[in-house]
Amino acid sequence: MSAHPIRYLPPGSTLGVLGGGQLGRMFAHAAQAMGYFTAVLDADVESPAGRVSHHHIQTGYEDPDGLARLAALSDAVTTEFENVPAVSLAALAGQCPVAPAARAVAVAQDRAQEKAHFVRCGVPCAPYAVIETAEQLAAVPADLLPGILKTARLGYDGKGQVRVKTAAELAAAWGSVGQVPCVLEKMLPLQLECSVIVARGADGATVHLPVQRNLHRDGILAVTEVHEENLPPALASQAVSAAISIAQGLDYVGVLCVEFFVLQDGSLVVNEIAPRPHNSGHYSQNACDVSQFELQVRTMAGLPLTQPRQHSAAVMLNLLGDLWFARGETAQTPPWAEVLALPGTHLHLYGKTLAKHGRKMGHLNITAPTAPQARATALQAAAILGIAPF
Numbered sequence: 001m002s003a004h005p006i007r008y009l010p011p012g013s014t015l016g017v018l019g020g021g022q023l024g025r026m027f028a029h030a031a032q033a034m035g036y037f038t039a040v041l042d043a044d045v046e047s048p049a050g051r052v053s054h055h056h057i058q059t060g061y062e063d064p065d066g067l068a069r070l071a072a073l074s075d076a077v078t079t080e081f082e083n084v085p086a087v088s089l090a091a092l093a094g095q096c097p098v099a100p101a102a103r104a105v106a107v108a109q110d111r112a113q114e115k116a117h118f119v120r121c122g123v124p125c126a127p128y129a130v131i132e133t134a135e136q137l138a139a140v141p142a143d144l145l146p147g148i149l150k151t152a153r154l155g156y157d158g159k160g161q162v163r164v165k166t167a168a169e170l171a172a173a174w175g176s177v178g179q180v181p182c183v184l185e186k187m188l189p190l191q192l193e194c195s196v197i198v199a200r201g202a203d204g205a206t207v208h209l210p211v212q213r214n215l216h217r218d219g220i221l222a223v224t225e226v227h228e229e230n231l232p233p234a235l236a237s238q239a240v241s242a243a244i245s246i247a248q249g250l251d252y253v254g255v256l257c258v259e260f261f262v263l264q265d266g267s268l269v270v271n272e273i274a275p276r277p278h279n280s281g282h283y284s285q286n287a288c289d290v291s292q293f294e295l296q297v298r299t300m301a302g303l304p305l306t307q308p309r310q311h312s313a314a315v316m317l318n319l320l321g322d323l324w325f326a327r328g329e330t331a332q333t334p335p336w337a338e339v340l341a342l343p344g345t346h347l348h349l350y351g352k353t354l355a356k357h358g359r360k361m362g363h364l365n366i367t368a369p370t371a372p373q374a375r376a377t378a379l380q381a382a383a384i385l386g387i388a389p390f
């Protein structure tokens with residue numbers, strides 16, 4: 001039991017967030033809409049969340065003085081970035097309520113621990129081997145190949161991953177990542193990818209968003225669709241149950257995203273978890289009566305959780321920096337006015353000044369009464385922006 005459990009914090013309290021990226025920015029917006037003050041810790045003067053927060057502490061995530069200032073300002077603290085050192089969260093927890101707990105974040109930070117947790121919860125994941133030593137490398141079973149070598153820590157958007165076909169390629173790949181601890185996962189025949197956002201309160205109450213269907217391109221989420229025609233209902237409810245048992249198994253408090261693969265034979269396999277709101281849950285800002293960011297505020301502020309209701313079919317398009325270069329080598333602002341002339345389009349930009357290839361600059365949520373309408377509008381928007389059809 002934590003020395004500072006989550007308790008009811010009325011609007012007017014200050015909610016702190018470790019990390020200043022876009023997820024922190026959208027958290028700050030949701031908290032402020034409900035009358036909370038916000039504090040962000042991020043060294044970057046121009047961080048997306050720092051720019052919109054009442055307080056911005058500009059230090060590194062491990063700076064003891066910065067952490068002490070965050071704790072002093074905040075009535076509760078959360079994180080928006082899973083690579084935030086779990087020790088920093090543990091230090092904060094000595095001074096104020098922290099959700100999710102450092103222990104749960106530590107599991108999500110380490111692919112080996114994460115997979116061990118899936119096994120404990122009885123949720124199938126890809127066959128894998130942990131590789132930390134040359135002996136473990138040599139002992140990898142042949143049937144894990146072809147596979148994907150993933151660094152155990154610090155991977156995101158497909159970074160820290162190498163696809164390997166043979167034992168020789170595997171050995172070379174482990175060398176290329178600096179022989180850091182890794183997991184080798186068997187390459188699975190994917191039919192599709194989906195994810196579930198779960199919110200769990202300090203009292204153990206759990207709610208979830210509808211299951212999202214995700215399309216990745218080059219290891220980065222490109223498109224999320226959420227509507228009834230997305231997935232067979234039995235599969236969707238299986239994903240929700242698995243996500244809830246993973247959250248319960250961690251005694252998790254906060255918003256958790258669980259990513260899944262659906263294999264060609266129709267079976268469901270868990271991929272990974274993110275201990276925070278997730279890119280695939282952004283559609284909830286415009287298509288649900290409670291967004292994933294409001295759920296994060298509610299879990300931190302000890303507010304009741306009610307089951308979110310999706311009121312519109314939704315498609316989310318990620319807006320990567322590449323779109324700024326769709327018409328040439330010098331960066332040009334995409335034609336937002338043309339896109340916003342389409343009904344049901346909602347533009348979210350993260351306030352990043354510099355567009356770079358692969359950098360998440362914003363997203364576009366498209367809502368409509370029916371799935372075919374949402375898809376049709378999303379395809380029109382994609383054509384205007386230079387996003388390949390899906």
Ligand code: ATP
Pocket residue numbers: 126148150155156157158159185186187188189190193216219220221259271272
């Ligand atoms: P992010 O944190 O951005 O979600 P990540 O870098 O943590 O991504 P993963 O989710 O592990 O990476 O993998 C990225 C993508 O690579 C997956 O969404 C999937 O498309 C593909 N992939 C990963 N593991 C496997 C696997 N075992 N078999 C087949 N495809 C896989």
Ligand code: MG
Pocket residue numbers: 259271272
């Ligand atoms: Mg992933």
